[in-house]
Amino acid sequence: xxxxxxxxxxxxxxxxxxxxxxxxxxxxxxxxxxxxxxxxxxxxxxxxxxxxxxxxxxxxxxxxxxxxxxxxxxxxxxxxxxxxxxxxxxxxxxxxxxxxxxxxxxxxxxxxxxxxxxxxxxxxxxxxxxxxxxxxxxxxxxxxxxxxxxxxxxxxxxxxxxxxxxxxxxxxxxxxxxxxxxxx
Numbered sequence: 699x700x701x702x703x704x705x706x707x708x709x710x711x712x713x714x715x716x717x718x719x720x721x722x723x724x725x726x727x728x729x730x731x732x733x734x735x736x737x738x739x740x741x742x743x744x745x746x747x748x749x750x751x752x753x754x755x756x757x758x759x760x761x762x763x764x765x766x767x768x769x770x771x772x773x774x775x776x777x778x779x780x781x782x783x784x785x786x787x788x789x790x791x792x793x794x795x796x797x798x799x800x801x802x803x804x805x806x807x808x809x810x811x812x813x814x815x816x817x818x819x820x821x822x823x824x825x826x827x828x829x830x831x832x833x834x835x836x837x838x839x840x841x842x843x844x845x846x847x848x849x850x851x852x853x854x855x856x857x858x859x860x861x862x863x864x865x866x867x868x869x870x871x872x873x874x875x876x877x878x879x880x881x882x
Contacts, residue, residue, distance in 0.1 A: 701730045702721075702732075704733040704754070705733075710827050713754050713755060720862075720868065723862060753813075754787065771810065777813065781873065786817070788819075793843055815871055823836055825850070826852055
C-alpha cells in the first residue's frame with residue numbers, strides 16, 4: 699500500500715480530531731501513515747518518500763492557518779505531482795456550502811495547489827476554550843443562525859460518518875496510479 703503524510707492545522711483541536719480519525723481509517727486500510735501538525739513538522743521530513751498527501755486545516759475568521767498556507771505554497775509542486783487531498787473544517791460547511799467552498803478556493807488560488815480532491819466538514823464551537831471576546835462574538839453569530847448559545851460547554855457539529863466515508867474513499871484516491879490497487 700501507500701505511504702501517506704497527513705499534515706493538519708488546528709486552532710482549538712477539532713481539525714486535529716478530524717485529521718487523526720481519517721489517518722486511523724487510512725491505517726486500517728493498510729497504508730503507512732504519518733501525522734504531523736503543520737507548525738511542528740520535523741526539519742528533515744523526506745517529502746519525496748510519500749506516495750500521497752492529506753492536508754487538513756480549519757477556517758477561523760475567514761482564513762485557514764497561516765502555517766498551513768505557507769507549507770502548501772512551499773510544496774505545491776510536489777503536492778501537485780502526487781495524489782493529494784485537502785480537507786477544510788469550517789462552520790460555514792453546514793449552513794453555507796458556497797462560502798465554505800470559497801474558503802477552499804481561496805487557499806488553492808493563493809498557494810497554487812491542485813489537490814486530487816477537496817472536502818469541507820463542519821467543525822465545532824469550542825466555547826470553553828475561547829477568550830471572552832471570541833466567545834461573545836461566536837455566541838452572537840450562533841444566535842443569528844439558530845445554533846446553540848450555551849457557552850458553558852462545547853458543541854460538536856462535525857459529520858463524523860461523512861468524515862469516515864471520505865477517509866475510506868481516500869484509501870483508494872491517495873494511491874499512485876501505478877499501484878496494484880488501481881489495477882483491480
